[in-house]
Amino acid sequence: MARILINFAHPMKSRSTINRALLSVIQDLDQVTVNDLYDHYPDFMIDVEREQRLCEEHDVIIFQHPFYWYSTPSIVKEWLDLVLQHGWAYGSTGDALSGKLFLQAMSAGGDASTYTKDGYNGFTFAELTSPMRATANLCKMTWLPPFVVAGVHRGLPKEQVQAHANDYHRVVTALRDDRLDLEHVLRSETLNSDLNQAIKGQ
Ligand SMILES: Cc1cc2nc3c(=O)[nH]c(=O)nc-3n(C[C@H](O)[C@H](O)[C@H](O)COP(=O)(O)O)c2cc1C
Known part of the structure; x- marks a missing residue:
């Protein structure tokens, strides 16, 4: 079984609906x-050694967060700046993350239809998350298309929140149990666009 690290980043967790719901279904999984x-770094003083050790101890690294200004909450950028050191994460001797899987799991206020070339936001999720993809590539990780819950700005009905939480549970357990069809998934724009095809043996 693969070991999964969820780097969770939400600056106002007490006001979160969707990220809290997603987290609640996977946090007690084996x-x-x-x-x-x-929670760990309210002052942004990231313990680099601790974070590097956590990465080394896991096979899959997920950043779960709300989409903020077409990107991540700022602590994720701080984490990348400090933790992904030359000679550890990248460079000729930087192999600590090599071969691990990388996934962004995020919620966006805007509807999916606004994230198209001609839509209100003018760019796709694939384009907007490309710096994370480039980062994963530089660190020799296997990048996966993002798990996206879009259209949360008006508040989703309870049943939809629960459906997204179920999907997230399916994805995390499939990653853990090596049941994700990587070939299929890598052809998709978002990981959760067609989970029945993306997950093997269900
Ligand atoms: C500072 C800030 C920036 C945001 N930027 C975006 C954005 O660029 N695109 C978008 O679709 N939603 C944006 N939103 C909306 C959040 O993505 C949305 O509130 C969040 O995904 C809801 O998740 P939660 O229920 O876990 O808080 C932003 C919200 C805040 C507070």
């Missing part, structure tokens, strides 16, 4: 470690 970055 082989899953939740690392709440804002």
Whole structure:
């Protein structure tokens, strides 16, 4: 079984609906470690050694967060700046993350239809998350298309929140149990666009 690290980043968790719901269904799973970055580092003083050790101890690294200004909450950028050191994460001797899987799991206020070339936001999720993809590539990780819950700005009905939480549970357990069809998934724009095809043996 693969070990999964969830680097969770939400600066106002008490006001979160969707990220809290997603987190609640996976946090007690076997082989899953939740690392709440804002909880651990309210002053942004990231313990680089601790974070590197956590990465080394896991096979799959997930950043779960709300989409903020077409990107991540700021602590994720701080984490990347400090933790992904030359000679550890990248460079000729930087192999600590090599071969691990990388996933962004995020919620966005805007509807999916606004994230198209001609839509209100003018860019796709694939385009907007490309710096994370490039980062994963530089660190020799296997990047996965993001798990996206879009259209949360008006508040989703309870049943939809629960459906997204179920999907997230399916994805995390499939990653843990090596049941994700990587070939299929890598052809998709978002990981959760067609989970029946993306997950093997269900
Ligand atoms: C500072 C800030 C920036 C945001 N930027 C975006 C954005 O660029 N695109 C978008 O679709 N939603 C944006 N939103 C909306 C959040 O993504 C949305 O509130 C969040 O995903 C809801 O998740 P939660 O229920 O877990 O808080 C932003 C919200 C805040 C507070």
